[in-house]
Amino acid sequence: MIGVTDADESDEVLAFIAERRGPVLRAAIDDLAAAPVDDLPDVTHRLHGILGSYGLDEAHEYIAALAELLADADVSAAQAQAARESTVVELRRLADEGGA
Amino acid sequence: MSESVLVIDDAAEVRELLSVALRGAGYRVVEADSGPAGIEAYHAHQPDLILLDIGLGSMDGLEVCRQLRAVSSAPIIFLTSRADEVDELVGFAAGGDDYVTKPFSPKVVVARVGSLLRRQQRAATDDRTRFEAGPLVVDTESRTTLLDGSAIHLTRTEFDLLTAMMENPERVCTREMLLERVWGEWFGDTHVVEVHMSRLRNKVTAAGGPKIGTVVRGVGWRLGVS
Numbered sequence: 001m002i003g004v005t006d007a008d009e010s011d012e013v014l015a016f017i018a019e020r021r022g023p024v025l026r027a028a029i030d031d032l033a034a035a036p037v038d039d040l041p042d043v044t045h046r047l048h049g050i051l052g053s054y055g056l057d058e059a060h061e062y063i064a065a066l067a068e069l070l071a072d073a074d075v076s077a078a079q080a081q082a083a084r085e086s087t088v089v090e091l092r093r094l095a096d097e098g099g100a
Numbered sequence: 101m102s103e104s105v106l107v108i109d110d111a112a113e114v115r116e117l118l119s120v121a122l123r124g125a126g127y128r129v130v131e132a133d134s135g136p137a138g139i140e141a142y143h144a145h146q147p148d149l150i151l152l153d154i155g156l157g158s159m160d161g162l163e164v165c166r167q168l169r170a171v172s173s174a175p176i177i178f179l180t181s182r183a184d185e186v187d188e189l190v191g192f193a194a195g196g197d198d199y200v201t202k203p204f205s206p207k208v209v210v211a212r213v214g215s216l217l218r219r220q221q222r223a224a225t226d227d228r229t230r231f232e233a234g235p236l237v238v239d240t241e242s243r244t245t246l247l248d249g250s251a252i253h254l255t256r257t258e259f260d261l262l263t264a265m266m267e268n269p270e271r272v273c274t275r276e277m278l279l280e281r282v283w284g285e286w287f288g289d290t291h292v293v294e295v296h297m298s299r300l301r302n303k304v305t306a307a308g309g310p311k312i313g314t315v316v317r318g319v320g321w322r323l324g325v326s
Contacts, residue, residue: 053117
């Protein structure tokens, strides 16, 4: 479930989200890229809540997929690292395209 | 003066978004970025309601809730990304009144805040303030519950559920009636009534009281004590 739809929120909230979603996505990318592998589950957990609440739907889906992979007890550190890197690439693409 | 809400969340983006939505709805907002800071802010500002993230760092939201419950009856709404049932139950067990899952809609959070605060106001303005049934006494003015003269500590939700049943012990309270009476507007799983009823029943029996909240199959609950 994504938190925000245009039909639901007040103009004030929508204006705030529109202004902040770019910086929020950029900050999320930085956090994800810089996190130690062991911290990735916590970081993705946190970003999952943030990105969805700002209506960054596509970015939220990438993070949700990464979180699901990290939740697998059998995933290796190398697999986690590779998944993180590909997620960062996708999020950067979204940011460069102007959002999600 | 407008009502105040304390937002405790370690994610600045979440605090900012909630603050904009709540201020837009006329509430005063205080923010805290950790459990200890939240407890300190509670004592400094005495907010009317608390929005509390479960996934805080060194002191998690459940522990913060327990500590706040020791000194406050202000409604607490949990913010959680862990939406599975066990976490919900643990959340309520810690003394929360409601929960919102992340990602959230700011509008829904504001609606939940308004609903809980209206509930609080209704409780404060009821004419009759003391109800008795068997060994149980509730006083809605002091918001105290006595069992054979000894106080039992109930959460706000448990207290309101008990009061709804004790106002007329013979009446059957339907799920809809209790949702409207205790939660006001409810957007989540309606089985929330069972969760809180079970906790209320367990608290009363653990304190040596009668088994309350008799199930009237297919209809609702009756106090079960006359």
